Amino acid sequence: MTGRHARGNVFAALPAAVDRELVESLVDDPGVRIERIVSTGQVTPEGYWYDQAEHEFVLLLSGAAVLHFEADDRRIALAAGDWVEIPAHVRHRVDWTDPDAPTVWLAVFRRPAG
Amino acid sequence: MTGRHARGNVFAALPAAVDRELVESLVDDPGVRIERIVSTGQVTPEGYWYDQAEHEFVLLLSGAAVLHFEADDRRIALAAGDWVEIPAHVRHRVDWTDPDAPTVWLAVFRRPAG
Numbered sequence: 001m002t003g004r005h006a007r008g009n010v011f012a013a014l015p016a017a018v019d020r021e022l023v024e025s026l027v028d029d030p031g032v033r034i035e036r037i038v039s040t041g042q043v044t045p046e047g048y049w050y051d052q053a054e055h056e057f058v059l060l061l062s063g064a065a066v067l068h069f070e071a072d073d074r075r076i077a078l079a080a081g082d083w084v085e086i087p088a089h090v091r092h093r094v095d096w097t098d099p100d101a102p103t104v105w106l107a108v109f110r111r112p113a114g
Numbered sequence: 115m116t117g118r119h120a121r122g123n124v125f126a127a128l129p130a131a132v133d134r135e136l137v138e139s140l141v142d143d144p145g146v147r148i149e150r151i152v153s154t155g156q157v158t159p160e161g162y163w164y165d166q167a168e169h170e171f172v173l174l175l176s177g178a179a180v181l182h183f184e185a186d187d188r189r190i191a192l193a194a195g196d197w198v199e200i201p202a203h204v205r206h207r208v209d210w211t212d213p214d215a216p217t218v219w220l221a222v223f224r225r226p227a228g
Contacts, residue, residue: 005183005204010173011195027171027199030227032146034171057141057148059124059220061175061195069119081125081175085141090119106173108222113144 010036010061014102031111039065041099049091054109059083063103066096088112124150124175128216145225153179155213163205168223173197177217180210202226 008026015022021042027034033054044050049070060078067076067084070091076084086092097103122140129136135156141148147168158164163184174192181190181198184205190198200206211217 005201006199007190008197009193009195010197026197027169027222027224029169029224032222032224034222055141055143076121079123081123083122083124083140085120087119106220108141108146108148110141110143110146 010104010106014038014104015040016102033109035105035107035109037105037107039063039094039097039103039105040101041097042094043096044093049093051089051091052086052109053088054111055088056086057083057108057110058086059106061104061106063101064098065094065103065105068093068095124218124220128152128218129154130216147223149219149221149223151219151221153177153208153211153217153219154215155211156208157210158207163207165203165205166200166223167202168225169202170200171197171222171224172200173220175218175220177215178212179208179217179219182207182209 006026015038018038018040022038024036025033026036060080060082062080065078067078075095078084120140129152132152132154136152138150139147140150174194174196176194179192181192189209192198
């Protein structure tokens with residue numbers, strides 16, 4: 001390995017508004033992916049639940065959002081600094097993101113072992 | 115998997131000042147560990163370089179710090195939102211953290227594949 005390092009700022013180059021979510025991969029290892037996701041009002045399409053093969057650690061860096069879990073019909077409001085661990089195959093959706101300002105997420109997806 | 119999810123806020127329960135770094139594991143998978151680290155003025159001991167077997171993605175969430183890389187004697191000043199990917203065995207140290215306010219880091223350590 002050399003002394004060169006990928007780097008950036010999660011709040012850089014934020015679009016004022018976009019008509020779809022912006023997803024950028026910051027790290028892409030075998031089995032682990034770190035993404036910056038920027039939402040400006042987008043929600044998961046009506047009736048759709050994410051059902052992921054990977055574990056997801058998600059941290060809200062700025063903005064606001066509401067996550068919704070199918071199993072117990074629970075909604076969790078997220079503000080800056082809030083994180084949630086979503087195990088693989090726990091069905092969830094994004095019910096709301098702030099339409100007036102960018103909501104920035106850091107997501108760490110990990111393929112389950114074995 | 116059930117509908118229960120570990121969660122928290124990275125800015126919660128911040129100590130006003132501590133005499134050593136505070137390290138908390140938020141996620142601990144085989145091969146992947148996500149930590150919150152809180153520094154208040156701590157630096158790496160003089161003359162010591164971290165030489166880690168794991169890749170580390172580190173994101174500064176609040177506060178300020180200076181990372182120092184041995185290979186090219188480069189120093190990188192980090193502010194809120196700045197992230198750096200530090201490949202395994204890239205020797206580095208923390209030269210400075212803000213002594214007057216908590217510096218909060220999110221670190222994602224990944225064991226290299228193979």
